Amino acid sequence: GIQVEQSPPDLILQEGANSTLRCNFSDSVNNLQWFHQNPWGQLINLFYIPSGTKQNGRLSATTVATERYSLLYISSSQTTDSGVYFCAAPDMRFGAGTRLTVKP
Amino acid sequence: DTAVSQTPKYLVTQMGNDKSIKCEQNLGHDTMYWYKQDSKKFLKIMFSYNNKELIINETVPNRFSPKSPDKAHLNLHINSLELGDSAVYFCASSQEGRTVNTEAFFGQGTRLTVV
Numbered sequence: 675g676i677q678v679e680q681s682p683p684d685l686i687l688q689e690g691a692n693s694t695l696r697c698n699f700s701d702s703v704n705n706l707q708w709f710h711q712n713p714w715g716q717l718i719n720l721f722y723i724p725s726g727t728k729q730n731g732r733l734s735a736t737t738v739a740t741e742r743y744s745l746l747y748i749s750s751s752q753t754t755d756s757g758v759y760f761c762a763a764p765d766m767r768f769g770a771g772t773r774l775t776v777k778p
Numbered sequence: 779d780t781a782v783s784q785t786p787k788y789l790v791t792q793m794g795n796d797k798s799i800k801c802e803q804n805l806g807h808d809t810m811y812w813y814k815q816d817s818k819k820f821l822k823i824m825f826s827y828n829n830k831e832l833i834i835n836e837t838v839p840n841r842f843s844p845k846s847p848d849k850a851h852l853n854l855h856i857n858s859l860e861l862g863d864s865a866v867y868f869c870a871s872s873q874e875g876r877t878v879n880t881e882a883f884f885g886q887g888t889r890l891t892v893v
Contacts, residue, residue: 707882711819768820768822771819
C-alpha cells in the first residue's frame with residue numbers, strides 16, 4: 675500500500691496564528707482526504723481533494739498529485755481547531771497524524 | 779439520520795470473552811472498512827470489503843473476523859479477547875469508482891476496554 679508521512683507530528687500555536695500541515699505519499703495519488711479528529715474522538719471530514727486547491731472558511735488544502743504531497747492550511751487558528759489532523763491515501767491508509775494544540 | 783453508525787459506542791468486557799461490533803451505513807456505498815485506533819492515536823486499517831468481498835486484510839490476529847451480510851453492513855467479531863485489544867474501533871464507508879473512490883465517512887467509534 676501507499677506509505678503516508680505527516681509533518682509536523684506536533685504543533686502548538688497561539689490563537690490567531692496560521693499553520694501549514696503536510697502530507698507526503700510514497701506514490702502518486704488520485705485522491706486523498708483530510709480529517710480532523712476532535713478532542714471527543716469524532717473523525718470529521720475536512721477535504722476530499724484529488725488535486726488542486728479547495729477552501730472552506732479558514733481552512734484550505736492543496737494537493738499536488740504528481741509531486742506526491744498535500745498541504746492543509748489553517749488560518750487565524752482557534753482553540754476549537756485543536757485535535758489531530760489526518761490525511762488518508764486512496765487505499766484509505768492513514769498517516770500518523772499531526773497533533774495540533776491551539777492555546778488561548 | 780446518521781450516515782455510518784456503530785453499535786455499541788462503549789464495550790467493557792473480560793479477557794477471554796467473544797464480542798461483536800456492528801456497523802451500518804445508509805449512504806449506498808459499496809465499500810466498508812474497519813480501523814483500530816490505539817492509545818497513540820494511530821489509525822490502522824484492519825479490513826475492507828467491497829460488495830461483501832474482502833479486499834484488504836492487514837496483519838490482524840485471526841481472532842478478528844469481519845462479516846458482511848450485505849453491502850450496507852460490516853460487523854467485526856472478536857474471539858478470545860486480550861488486554862491488547864483495548865482500543866477504539868472505527869467503521870467507515872466509501873464508494874469505489876472506476877478510477878477513484880469517493881469521499882469516505884466514519885462512524886463515531888466503539889471504545890473497547892478489555893479487563
